[in-house]
Amino acid sequence: MDRQAVHDFLASRRARIRPEQAGMPTFGQKRRVPGLRREEVASLAGVSFDYYARLERGNLSGVSDSVLEALARALQLNEAERQHLFDLARSAAGPASRARPTRQAVIRVRPALLSILNGMTGTPAYIRNARMDLLAANDLCLALYDGVLTRDALPVNLARFVFLDPYAKAFFLDWDTIARDMVGSLRGQAGRDPSDRGLSDLIGELTTRSDGFAQYWARHDVRLHRTARKRLGNRVVGEIELTGDALELLGDELTMIAYSAEPGSQAEDQLKLLATWSATGRLPETKPADAKPPA
Numbered sequence: 001m002d003r004q005a006v007h008d009f010l011a012s013r014r015a016r017i018r019p020e021q022a023g024m025p026t027f028g029q030k031r032r033v034p035g036l037r038r039e040e041v042a043s044l045a046g047v048s049f050d051y052y053a054r055l056e057r058g059n060l061s062g063v064s065d066s067v068l069e070a071l072a073r074a075l076q077l078n079e080a081e082r083q084h085l086f087d088l089a090r091s092a093a094g095p096a097s098r099a100r101p102t103r104q105a106v107i108r109v110r111p112a113l114l115s116i117l118n119g120m121t122g123t124p125a126y127i128r129n130a131r132m133d134l135l136a137a138n139d140l141c142l143a144l145y146d147g148v149l150t151r152d153a154l155p156v157n158l159a160r161f162v163f164l165d166p167y168a169k170a171f172f173l174d175w176d177t178i179a180r181d182m183v184g185s186l187r188g189q190a191g192r193d194p195s196d197r198g199l200s201d202l203i204g205e206l207t208t209r210s211d212g213f214a215q216y217w218a219r220h221d222v223r224l225h226r227t228a229r230k231r232l233g234n235r236v237v238g239e240i241e242l243t244g245d246a247l248e249l250l251g252d253e254l255t256m257i258a259y260s261a262e263p264g265s266q267a268e269d270q271l272k273l274l275a276t277w278s279a280t281g282r283l284p285e286t287k288p289a290d291a292k293p294p295a
Contacts, residue, residue, distance in 0.1 A: 003058025012220040044074035060092040080224040087191035125258040132158040143278035163210040173231040183216040184223025237270040
């Protein structure tokens, strides 16, 4: 277990909560630290100061679920953060945890899943692993990610694309949101599987090569990716706004991301245009009036 990661996570969650948010009296005092003091978190969680100080030093070994739940309430953790706290505690469980063999990231997609993916002809979709390696994509997704993906170049690591490819900010029009969510997902995965050497190497590479990644990583935020609105800059139909939903393929340790458009929306028409372009290499005569290529 990385005790520094535990310390940094707990300290960062404590620092963001103002005393009045937690119902703690301040009596007009000037405070030297942002957020809650350690003794205030201990009081809110119903544990002694010494015990909480031990936890914040990174020692989660042997902590009961009830204490973790109390700590999550005291620090006002959301679902992703609570799950991350429990993952950190599991990684501290003892020698059996430390002896666990390193798991290899899934890099192949079963033929049955590929058949399902390719059968989704009206829905752009791709399959990725926990390291953000995009392993497979259907034809409409390749058309949507024109300039980013080609079938022959797969797999592509999405985190490397977001933080190291200059085209990323032209493609993901809400780049800051995408970047924060990407880092939050990787942070959560690092807590779930700290033995993943490939993931550690990826995080180390991005921290070294991207100031943006390093800044977001230092925040210790955690994200669960289930559904999100995304604005993409497609080179064929221009700006398109879609909803991306994450479907967990638990038995395969993979995730499918499927994009959908609001019924009757401009985006729905744009997807139809992309489907035509993908199938024929040509667009119909009429394009949406305000479609424009990304800057």
